[in-house]
Amino acid sequence: MDQEKLLKEIKVFLDKGYDYEDTLKRMSFGQKEVMQLKERLDKLPNVPNVQEKLCLQYLNGTNGDVDEAEKRIQKYYEIKTSSPELFWNRDPDSEELQLTFKIQRIAALPITPDKSFVFIQRTVDPNTQIFNFDTVFKTFMMIAEYNMLIHGPQDGSILISDWNGTKFGHIFQPRISSIRKGLDFIQHASPLKTKAVHILNSSHLFQVLFSIIKPFMKKELADVIHIHTADMDYNEFFEKHVPRHCMPSDYGGDLPSLDELHAKNIETLRTMKEYYRLEELHFKSGIEKSSI
Structure with a gap:
């Protein structure tokens, strides 16, 4: 597929999401910085044609710092193209992902009042032999990227991981290389x-x-990890961290159960099946571009 046609087809999906012009008005930077970033990226040999919406997301994450946004986007393409086990073959109907959907519960929760995405994960199958960290991470990123595409830039993200179903074998299944790449x-x-x-x-x-993953963590990430035991006070959690209306009923929240939310999220991913296929072609075009 030629680049022009590929970009047009990807744009069909991007246009389903947030309004670019309205969102830009709320930013501390403007179209000038977006175009400055895009023009720099278009000159790079290993970065395919970058959509303005992606530039907007990164500038929001770097408070309008064009230099830092450029570095992060280069890293984005570098890791995605060199880590197909984590970012490619994202067909929601594939046998690999279907198995992950059965053994894990992963869902996006409502955006908090302070403009944070919230994502939750829980292992529900105790069989460690069928657990696959790579596909769990892949599914998480699919859901996260869909929400960024639909809702647009936010102030950050909150990840909730429920370890109730985690067994000893789960923590030794991931390859160190996958953990390092993911972090x-x-x-x-x-x-x-x-x-x-x-x-x-x-x-x-x-x-x-x-203790295994800490060497790959920056202090900034390690410092925002909060550990809660089974006897935690959920009322305090709702007050200090994530509001009750943003949590599933399993945890005393106002939302439907995590099973229901998970099922709804998976159906949403299926509507994006063609987008994931096109996105992979887009990334491969960057590899071909750099080899010319």
């Missing part, structure tokens, strides 16, 4: 600032995992 992407390539990570129903298992 590298979140810390250096994502347009979203991680405002908080909440570990629910934590046990000594999380401490074991944390």
Whole structure:
């Protein structure tokens, strides 16, 4: 597929999301910075044609700093093209992802009043032999990117991970290379600032995992990890961290159950099946561009 046609087809999906012009008016920067960033990126050999909406997301995440946004977008394309196990083959109907949907619950929750995306994850199948960190991370990023596409720039993101179903085998299944790449992407390539990570129903298992992954973490990320035990006070959690109206009923929140939210999120991903296929072609065009 030629580049012009590919970009037009991708734009069909991008246009379903937030209004670019209205969002730009709320930013501390303007179209000048967006075009300045885009013009720089268009000259780079390993970056395919970048949409203005992506530039807007990164400038929002860097408070309008064009230099920093350029670095992060370059890193974005670098990691995505070199880590197909985490970012490619994103067909929601594939056998690989269907299995992940069965053993995990992953969902986007409502945006908080302080403009934060909220994502929640829980393992529901105790069989560690079928757990696959790569596809869990892939699914999480699919849901996160869909919400960025639809809702536009926010002030950051909150990740909630429920460890109630986590077993010893789960924490030793991921390859160190995958953990390193995933953390590298979140810390250096994502347009979203991680405002908080909440570990629910934590046990000594999380401490074991944390000792493994801490060498790959920046202090800024390690400092926003909050550990909660099974006897936590959810009323305090709602007051200090995530409002009750943004949490599933399983946790005392006002939303439907996590099972219901998960199912709804998966159906949403299926509507984006063609977008994920086109996006992969877009990334591969950047590889071809750099090899010319």
